[in-house]
Amino acid sequence: xxxxxxxxxxxxxxxxxxxxxxxxxxxxxxxxxxxxxxxxxxxxxxxxxxxxxxxxxxxxxxxxxxxxxxxxxxxxxxxxxxxxxxxxxxxxxxxxxxxxxxxxxxxxxxxxxxxxxxxxxxxxxxxxxxxxxxxxxxxxxxxxxxxxxxxxxxxxxxxxxxxxxxxxxxxxxxxxxxxxxxxxxxxxxxxxxxxxxxxxxxxxxxxxxxxxxxxxxxxxxxxxxxxxxxxxxxxxxxxxxxxxxxxxxxxxxxxxxxxxxxxxxxxxxxxxxxxxxxxxxxxxxxxxxxxxxxxxxxxxxxxxxxxxxxxxxxxxxxxxxxxxxxxxxxxxxxxxxxxxxxxxxxxxxxxxxxxxxxxxxxxxxxxxxxxxxxxxxxxxxxxxxxxxxxxxxxxxxxxxxxxxxxxxxxxxxxxxxxxxxxxxxxxxxxxxxxxxxxxxxxxxxxxxxxxxxxxxxxxxxxxxxxxxxxxxxxxxxxxxxxxxxxxxxxxxxxxxxxxxxxxxxxxxxxxxxxxxxxxxxxxxxxxxxxxxxxxxxxxxxxxxxxxxxxxxxxxxxxxxxx
Amino acid sequence: xxxxxxxxxxxxxxxxxxxxxxxxxxxxxxxxxxxxxxxxxxxxxxxxxxxxxxxxxxxxxxxxxxxxxxxxxxxxxxxxxxxxxxxxxxxxxxxxxxxxxxxxxxxxxxxxxxxxxxxxxxxxxxxxxxxxxxxxxxxxxxxxxxxxxxxxxxxxxxxxxxxxxxxxxxxxxxxxxxxxxxxxxxxxxxxxxxxxxxxxxxxxxxxxxxx
Numbered sequence: 102x103x104x105x106x107x108x109x110x111x112x113x114x115x116x117x118x119x120x121x122x123x124x125x126x127x128x129x130x131x132x133x134x135x136x137x138x139x140x141x142x143x144x145x146x147x148x149x150x151x152x153x154x155x156x157x158x159x160x161x162x163x164x165x166x167x168x169x170x171x172x173x174x175x176x177x178x179x180x181x182x183x184x185x186x187x188x189x190x191x192x193x194x195x196x197x198x199x200x201x202x203x204x205x206x207x208x209x210x211x212x213x214x215x216x217x218x219x220x221x222x223x224x225x226x227x228x229x230x231x232x233x234x235x236x237x238x239x240x241x242x243x244x245x246x247x248x249x250x251x252x253x254x255x256x257x258x259x260x261x262x263x264x265x266x267x268x269x270x271x272x273x274x275x276x277x278x279x280x281x282x283x284x285x286x287x288x289x290x291x292x293x294x295x296x297x298x299x300x301x302x303x304x305x306x307x308x309x310x311x312x313x314x315x316x317x318x319x320x321x322x323x324x325x326x327x328x329x330x331x332x333x334x335x336x337x338x339x340x341x342x343x344x345x346x347x348x349x350x351x352x353x354x355x356x357x358x359x360x361x362x363x364x365x366x367x368x369x370x371x372x373x374x375x376x377x378x379x380x381x382x383x384x385x386x387x388x389x390x391x392x393x394x395x396x397x398x399x400x401x402x403x404x405x406x407x408x409x410x411x412x413x414x415x416x417x418x419x420x421x422x423x424x425x426x427x428x429x430x431x432x433x434x435x436x437x438x439x440x441x442x443x444x445x446x447x448x449x450x451x452x453x454x455x456x457x458x459x460x461x462x463x464x465x466x467x468x469x470x471x472x473x474x475x476x477x478x479x480x481x482x483x484x485x486x487x488x489x490x491x492x493x494x495x496x497x498x499x500x501x502x503x504x505x506x507x508x509x510x511x512x513x514x515x516x517x518x519x520x521x522x523x524x525x526x527x528x529x530x531x532x533x534x535x536x537x538x539x540x541x542x543x544x545x546x547x548x549x550x551x552x553x554x555x556x557x558x559x560x561x562x563x564x565x566x567x568x569x570x571x572x573x574x575x576x577x578x579x580x581x582x583x584x585x586x587x588x589x590x591x592x593x594x595x596x597x598x599x600x601x602x603x604x605x606x607x608x609x610x611x612x613x614x615x616x617x618x619x620x621x622x623x624x625x626x627x628x629x630x631x632x633x634x635x636x637x638x639x640x641x642x643x644x645x646x647x648x649x650x651x652x653x654x655x656x657x658x659x660x661x662x663x
Numbered sequence: 664x665x666x667x668x669x670x671x672x673x674x675x676x677x678x679x680x681x682x683x684x685x686x687x688x689x690x691x692x693x694x695x696x697x698x699x700x701x702x703x704x705x706x707x708x709x710x711x712x713x714x715x716x717x718x719x720x721x722x723x724x725x726x727x728x729x730x731x732x733x734x735x736x737x738x739x740x741x742x743x744x745x746x747x748x749x750x751x752x753x754x755x756x757x758x759x760x761x762x763x764x765x766x767x768x769x770x771x772x773x774x775x776x777x778x779x780x781x782x783x784x785x786x787x788x789x790x791x792x793x794x795x796x797x798x799x800x801x802x803x804x805x806x807x808x809x810x811x812x813x814x815x816x817x818x819x820x821x822x823x824x825x826x827x828x829x830x831x832x833x834x835x836x837x838x839x840x841x842x843x844x845x846x847x848x849x850x851x852x853x854x855x856x857x858x859x860x861x862x863x864x865x866x867x868x869x870x871x872x873x874x
Contacts, residue, residue, distance in 0.1 A: 117808070118846050122871050123853055126843045140874065162871035171868055238805045241844035304809060308802070481872075 104246045104266050104281050105130060105329070108220040111266060111280045112212040112290050115236045119144060119213070124168065126159035128282040130217050131329035133157070134204065139179035139409050140165035146215050147182050148202035151175055158201075166409030166479055177201055179409035183383020191454045192559075194385055194447035203380075211236040212290065228269050228276055229292070237291035237304060239280075240311040246281035248323045249289065253277050256314055275307065277314075285325035289315060353393045353441035355381065360412060362436050366490075366497035368419045369465060370431050375412045377439060384413065386472040387449035387536075387564070391611055393441040395433055400426035401612055403468035403538075403564075404445060405498060407475035413445075416497045418465035446611070448618040448635070449536075449564045451476060456532040458484040459525060461547055463539020467497055469564060470538055474505045487525055489518060489539065519546055526554045536562045541569035541634070558637050565634040568615040568651065572632050578654040582606065582663050583625055597622075597649040597661075606663060608649060615651035622647055623662030628655040664689040667710070667718040669696035671779075673772050673830035674729040675717040676864045681733050681826050683862040685740045697780040730761055733823040745820045756816040760824030766796055767831035774838030775831075790840055797832070797845050804847040813854055821858065829855050833867050 113127045119138040126149070127134035133149035135158035149157050151170040158177075162169040167176045167185060174188040175195075184199035207214045207223040211234055214223055242249050246266065254260040256277075257270045267278040274295055280288040289311050297303035357374035365371035375381075389403045390413060402415035417430045434440065451458075451473045458477055462470040467488055477484040486507045490496045493511060510521050526535065526547070535556065537547045544563050551561045574594055581588045582601075591600050598620050601608050611619035615633030624647050631641045633648035640646065647659070666682070668675045668691040682689050695701040696716055703714045711718045711727040718725060719732045721739075726732045737747035747757065770792035776782035777789065800815075807813065814821045815828065833852055835842060842849055855861065856870040863869055 114846075118850075120850060121874050123850055125846060126849065128843065160868070162869075164871045165874065169871070238802065239846070301810065305806070308806075312802075 104250065104279070105284065106265065107218040108216060109265055110207075110214050110216045110219065110223050112278050113146070113215045113280060114213040115239060115290070116208060116211050116213065117236070118239075122163045122165055124159050124161055124163050126157070127215075128286075129215060130281055131283045131331040132204075132217055133159070134215070135159040135161065135168065136206075136213065137163045137168055137179075139163075141179075141409070141411075143179055143409075143411070144206045144208055144213055145179055145182065146204040146206040146213070147177075148204070150201075152184070152199055152201055153187075164479060166407065176408075178383040180380050180411055181383040185383055185385045185408065186453055188454065191452040192450060194388070194450040197382060197444055197446075200383065210234050210292065212292075226264055226267065226276075228263055228267075228294070232292075232294045233296055235293040235296055235300065235303065237293065237311060238308050240289040240291075240308070240315050241282070242287050242289060242315045242318050243285070243325065244287065244318045244321070244323065245285055245325050246279050246287040248321065248325075249287050249318050250279045252318045252321060253279065253289070253314060256310070275310075277311070284327065284329045353391065353399075353443055355442050355444060357381070357413070357440055357442055359434060359436050359438045359440065362434070365416050366499070367492075367494045369495075369497040370417045370419070371414060371498065372417065372430070372434070373412050373414050374440065374442065381411070381413060382444050384445035384472075385447045386451045386476040387469050388445035388447035388472070389449075389469070389617070390415070390445050391443035392430070394426055394429045396425060396429045398424070398426045398429065399611075400430075401617060403449075403472065405468045405471040405501065407472070407501075408479055413442075414498075416465055416468045443611075446619065449538075449562065451536065452534055453477075453480060453482060454532070455482065455534045456530070457534075458482060459533070459535040460484060460486040461489070461522070461525065461535065461537040461539070462486065463489045463537075463543040464491075464495065465497060466537075466539030466543075466564075466566070468538075470536065471498055471501050473536060474507070475501070478505055485525075487521075489513065489521075489543065515542070515546075518543065519550065522547055522550045523554070526551050526556065529555045529560070534560050534562065538564045538566075541565060541567070544634075558639050561637075565616045567612075568632075568634050570615070570632055570634065572615070572651050574653065576630070576653050578656070579658045580654075581626075581658060581660045583660055584663055591653070596651065597647070597653070597659075601649065601663070608663070610650055613650045615648045618648065620649045622649050625660040625662050627659035629653070629659065630655045665720040666691045667694050667707075667716060667720070668692065669694055669702075669716050671865060672696055672716050673775065673834055674768065676830045676834075676867070677729050677826055678717040678719060678732045678736075679864070680829070680862055681736050681746075681823065684826070684858060684860040685736060685746070686860060687736065687740050729827065730765070733761075733827055737823050745818070746823050746826075748816075748818055748822060753816055753818055753822070757822050757824045760815045760822075761827050763796065763800070764824065764827035764831065767793065767828055770796060771831045771835045771838055771840055774840060775834055776838075778838050786839065790838065793835065793838070793840050797835070797840070797842070797848060800828070800832070801845040801847045804851050808847060808850070813851075821855070825851075825855060830867075837866060 114125050118125045125136040127136045135147045135149045137145050149159050153175050156172040160171045169176050176186040178185050182201035182203045184195040187195050204215050209225050210229045253268045259272045261269050263269045269276045276292045278290040291311050356377040360375040361373040363371050384404045389401045391399050393399050405414045417427050419431045420427045460470045474486045489510045577592045589600050611617045618635040624645050629647040630653045632651045702716050708714050713727050718727045726735050770789050774786050774789035777784050777786040815824045816822045853870050857873050
C-alpha cells in the first residue's frame with residue numbers, strides 16, 4: 102500500500118481549478134481540503150473545517166484576501182490561516198491561537214501539489230522536468246487507488262511506472278497520476294508532456310481515453326476497501342483550555358528581515374519586514390508589533406498592511422527628541438538586517454458590523470488607520486479616511502492611499518483642525534463608529550468634539566502613541582493577589598507591574614506607559630488611581646480594571662484578579 | 664402576477680430565481696407541498712390539473728410546469744432575448760438542456776425529496792442516476808471553460824436552461840450527493856450566484872463577489 106503513504110507528494114488540483122475567488126473542494130488520503138487562490142496568486146491548502154463549528158470551508162467565501170466561513174462568518178487570512186475577525190464578538194480581537202491547519206502547497210506543471218505529512222521538500226517528478234505540459238481534465242474514479250494504478254498500467258503497451266502513484270506512456274507522451282482521495286476513491290490526472298498541435302482535439306481524445314479507463318476500473322468488480330479513518334488535528338491546547346499567562350515582559354518570538362526600507366514620507370521611514378523562515382502569523386487591522394532594536398530598546402509599531410499580505414509593513418516617524426527608538430531605526434537599521442519582533446497583538450480592534458466608519462489619522466497615526474481602511478475597502482463596508490498632515494510630503498504611504506476613500510486635510514493649525522473635526526463628526530447615527538490615532542492633543546480634541554456631537558463613548562475608539570500624562574508614582578499601597586494568594590507592598594517609585602514581576606507573577610506588558618493596554622489586570626476590591634490613556638472614562642469609572650504599569654491606588658489596598 | 668409556491672421546492676426556486684433575475688415583481692401564494700400535500704388536493708387541482716408546483720398566473724394565463732414558466736417569462740419579460748434565444752442552434756441547445764433539467768429533477772431532485780420530505784422511491788437508484796448525469800454535465804462545463812464558454816448553451820450569456828438545471832444541482836447535497844467530484848460544476852454554481860438579481864433560498868447561499 103505504498104500509494105497510501107502519507108509522506109508522498111500528489112497533485113491535488115489543476116491550476117485551472119482555482120479561478121479568481123473560488124474555493125476548490127479537494128481531498129488527499131482521506132483528508133479534505135479547502136483550496137483557494139488569493140488575489141495575489143498565493144495558493145492556500147487548508148484543512149476543510151472551520152475551527153468554530155466544523156463547517157466545511159469549501160462552502161466558504163473567498164474574498165481575495167481572506168476566506169469567510171459560511172456559517173458564522175469567521176474570517177481567516179490567506180497564508181497564515183489565522184482568524185482575523187469573529188462577527189459574534191465585533192469589538193474584540195480574536196486570539197492569536199485561532200489558526201487553521203494548513204498543508205504545504207506547490208504549484209508546478211499546471212497543477213497544485215500537496216502532501217499530508219511531507220518528509221522531504223517537493224521535487225517535480227523527473228518526467229515533467231523541462232516539459233511544457235498540457236493538463237487533461239481530471240477524472241474521478243470510485244475505486245481503490247492501487248486498483249486504478251494497476252489497470253492504468255494495462256492501458257497502453259509501453260507503460261512504465263514512475264514514482265509510487267503514476268504511470269508514463271512514452272509513445273503517447275502521456276503521464277497519468279493517480280491521486281489517492283481515500284482508500285476507495287481516486288482521481289486520474291493526465292498530463293501530455295508537450296503541447297499538441299490541435300489542443301482541443303488532444304484534450305477531447307485523451308479525455309475519452311481516461312473516461313474509458315475509469316469505466317473499466319469501476320467495472321473491474323474489485324471490492325473497494327472502507328474509507329480511511331482520519332483523526333482531525335486536535336485544536337491547539339491553548340484554544341481548548343484557559344491559556345497560560347505569558348512570560349513577563351515584551352516577547353520577541355519572531356525573526357524578520359528588513360526586505361525594504363524607504364522614505365515613506367518626510368521624516369517617516371517605511372520598513373517591510375519579511376519572515377526569515379515560514380509564514381508570519383495573521384494580523385488584524387489595528388494590530389501592532391513590538392520591534393526589538395539593536396540599541397536594546399523595544400518599541401511598538403502598527404501594521405499597515407491590507408488583509409492577506411505576506412509581510413508586515415510599518416512606518417517609523419523620526420523623533421530626534423524621543424527616547425532613541427526612531428533614531429536607531431532611521432539611522433542604524435538597514436535593508437537585509439534581521440530584527441526580533443513580537444507576534445502581532447491587537448489592542449485596537451476594528452468592528453465590522455458598523456454601518457459607517459470614520460477613520461481619523463494625524464501624522465504617523467495613519468499607520469493603523471491604513472490597515473483598517475484597506476480591510477473595510479475589501480469587505481465593502483462604507484468608511485471615510487481623514488488624514489491630517491502638515492503637507493502632502495508629510496503624508497506617509499501615499500501609494501497605499503490610492504484607491505481608498507481618503508480626504509486629506511493639510512497644513513491646518515489647532516483651530517483649523519478642530520473646525521474640520523467638528524464637520525467630520527457632525528451627524529452621528531446609530532451603528533456609526535469613529536477610530537482615531539494621532540498626536541495626544543488631536544486625540545483629546547477628537548474625543549471632546551465627538552462627545553459634544555452626541556457620539557456615545559463606545560462608538561469612539563482611539564489609540565495613543567504614548568501617554569502624555571506625567572505619572573505620579575509617589576504613593577505607596579498594598580496589593581492582594583486573589584488568585585496567587587499573595588499580599589505585596591508597592592512602594593513609592595515602583596509600579597504595580599514591577600512589583601508583580603519581581604515577585605514572580607507573570608504579567609504580559611508592552612509599552613509600560615499606560616498607552617497600549619497589554620498589562621491590564623482585573624480589580625476586585627479597592628479604588629484604582631488611573632493614570633493611563635487606554636481606558637475610556639466609563640471603563641475608568643467602573644473601577645474593575647487597571648493598567649498595572651502606571652496606575653496606582655487611591656485606597657490603601659487593592660485586590661487584584663491575578 | 665402570482666406564483667403558487669412552496670419555499671423548499673426546487674422547481675419553485677427556479678421560478679423565483681427567474682423572476683428575480685428578470686426583475687419582475689410578483690406575489691406568492693404558499694401551497695403546503697409538504698407535509699400536507701396540498702398540491703394534490705382538489706382545490707389546487709382545480710387550478711392546475713397536473714397537481715404540480717410551481718404554478719404561475721399572469722392575468723388570465725396559467726403555466727403549470729417549470730419548463731412552461733421559464734419559457735413564458737423569458738419570452739414575455741426579457742427584452743434582450745437572452746434568456747430564451749431564438750437562433751436555431753440555441754433553441755436546440757436550450758431544449759436539450761431543459762430535458763436534462765427534467766432528468767435531474769427525476770434523479771437528484773427525487774433523492775432530495777426522499778431524504779428531506781419522505782417521498783416514495785429508491786434513494787440509491789436516484790443518486791446513481793444523478794451521478795451519471797453530473798459526470799456528463801461536469802465534462803461539458805470543463806470543456807466549455809477551455810473553449811471560452813461559461814454556460815450550458817453556447818451563448819455568451821446564461822439561458823433558461825442554466826436556471827432550470829441550477830436548483831437540482833445546487834441542492835444535491837440535501838439528497839446525499841456530494842459535488843466534490845464535479846469541480847467544473849462547482850465553478851458554474853459560483854458563476855450563477857454572481858448574476859445580477861440572483862436570489863437565495865434555504866440551503867443556497869450567496870458567494871463572494873468577483874474581482
